[in-house]
Amino acid sequence: MIDLQLTPVSWQIMMVAACAAAACGLLGVQLVLRRRAMLGDAIAHGVLPGLVIGFVVSGSRDLFPMLVGALIAAIFVSILAEWLREHAGVDGGAALGVVFTSLFALGIILIEIFARDVDLDAGCVLYGMVEYAPIHQVEWFGYSVPRSLTPVLGALLLNLGATVLFWKEWKLCAFDPQLARASRLPFQTLEQGLLVLVAITSVACFEAVGSVLVIAMIAVPATIGHVLCDRMSSMVIVSTLAGVVSAVLGTVGAIQLETGVPGMMAVSSGGLLVGAVLLAPGRGLIPAATRNFSWTMRVEMEDILAESHLQSMDSPPDHTDSAGAPSSRFFRILATWLLWTLGYIRNGIPVGRGERMARTLLKKRSLWKRFAAERMGLASDHLDEPAHRIEHHLDDDLTRRLESGFESEED
């Protein structure tokens, strides 16, 4: 049994991490919908020189000047990348890549030149220091909370407010930018505002949880939402929840494995994503595979039943060899075994329910052949193959309508 040992310190770490993850998850939805998920990565790296300059100018590790510097750098990244794309004809991905890697390199050099002897290195930008969050405490209404909770919670509330306030506008901009432009929305302003929010969020989260986490938490929870949902509202909820759940799992995992919280949060969000991809109702890989398998088995079983029924009636053999769905020997053997186990077929003759299925299928086949010949005017040698394909798809309703159509014709 795992002993969770959640001390108050762990709770505080978890709280900061969860707020950061939720703040990123909210914005991630907008970015993923706009196909700009990599922007989180770019901004998370690109803020480095801004942080360093803010640090150098203020000469202290105060949060505020560094936040301002980083914010300016982040806005600079997004505007510069956009400019390169629009006005210099650089491919979008490459533009982003050029800008943020250059800025990151610049940031490292600035650190080496100006801030070598102080406790500011690229590692702490990347990894963050959420573990140390509980060290610095501030008083809130008589409760003692980690200092880094303030910016993270602020970012969360800001993003929440913006998401609620600009719900309709952002939705339009994400799904139909042309319409948004044409319908007098301040399209540019809205999109720029989103970028500024991404910048604020990544900067606010940086000190608490590091840029790795910003990268993962902007992309992964929103992608989980995208895999699971069809509506923006549900996507926002799922994404935020996924962020919070990964924060909880990540903190617990980090305590268990004695490693960093941000990394473990990224890993647990990855686990959630794998789960969503595999199990998403309807379109997950496992449900889809199950559906395909059961459909293949049904077609195989129906074909075998129909064939053996025709043989047992000594009818002239139907040319089924090339017709019908392409099947592998494996599925054929499996279907034969299943039919025998279910008792649908005995000594090569369909019995009971099997016989009924075979008759139904043959009826559908002949109905369709007749329909194709009479109504669609297909030549007689073109009838077999489409009939073999379509017979499995005719449901009861369609069969009845075909029947009644022919009957009314005969009347």
Add this chain to the structure above:
Amino acid sequence: MMISPNTLVILLGSTALGTCCGLVGALMLLKRRALLADAIAHSTLPGICIAFLLGGSRSLAVLGVGALLSALLSATLVSWLPRITRIRKDAATACVLGILFGAGIALVGIIQRSGLGGSAAGLDGLLLGRTAGMLRSEALLFGISAMMMSLIIISLRKELLVSCFDPRFGLSAKIPARSIDFLQTSLLAATIVIALPAVGVVLTAALVVIPAAAGRFWTDRFDVLLAISALIGAASGLIGTLLSSLHSNLPAGPVIVLSATTLFIISLLLAPGRGWISRHMQQRSRLQDRQVRQFLDGILSSELEESSLVVLKRQPVTTAAIDRRNLVVSSRNGWIETDSQRIQLTPEGRRRAVRARKALQIWREWLTSEASIDRDLIDLDEQDIEKILPPDLIDTLQRSIDHRGTS
């Protein structure tokens, strides 16, 4: 200054490395997969850590195999996720990057705390690179493998060209698109793994992306792009390593990247044709040409009407400043003669104005006869336009005109 044999080997190694990155980067740029490099570079970290935990050594071969395997895994995931799920390419890239890099950092934490000791610092070095401290044998190894990969790319130029621009045609010409694609991805992965110890996890992507993006300003041709991109890569490798060896406290990776960035900015500004300055000049001269044409046309009209009024007053759409410039340009080119009262076209100026007017007439004729646009719709005055177009649309169009005017 003195260059020791050791430095020379390292210089050669990083130059070869830059060349290789430039070549691979050009391919990735054309396939619009520039950021894949970033994802792959970041996601080598867990592979390296696992190799370290399993192999228990810091030997580059062991770590390299681990890095290569996880690089291939991430490349496969990025290309495979959008195909079988509804996750799009950008989200797949960002997710794979975030998750695997996060896993790597978690593993680094585990290694550091499990007391495997000083060697963990070596893993940390992988984040930012350490060309200066590169061993001679390592530099040799990287240089040779970079050269080999460059050779592969150069010898498969034609196949890669086809797979970048027209994979369907490639299929019909019996070029196996899938294997070429896989080859490209493997080359990218291998390049990144080789570049890792020199420039580090975070900045390897830069070395792949920037030279190619810079090269793209200079040319529209595939072979030339490969060459220029390789050249820029090589130059940044060389310059960066030199600079960082001069200032021993500068880590090599960032310096190499910033050298590449400098070359990128130079290309962005100065490249003929696609460079910013050249584009700007083209745009200006086109605008000026048009204004001069309109100016001459105005004079022509007034001359045809045989009115001797001062032509400047017939130019309500242009500002006085533009008029003055047009006047200067036209008279400098000998298209008009001015005296104190009147402006007159010279024969040359008249020929130009008439030619422009004729071309415009022919264009209008083509619009009506061949493109069958109603004659009434081509030359409209303001009242008609206000009648035909809804006010909303007029507003929108006006805004886009203003926007173009200001940008």
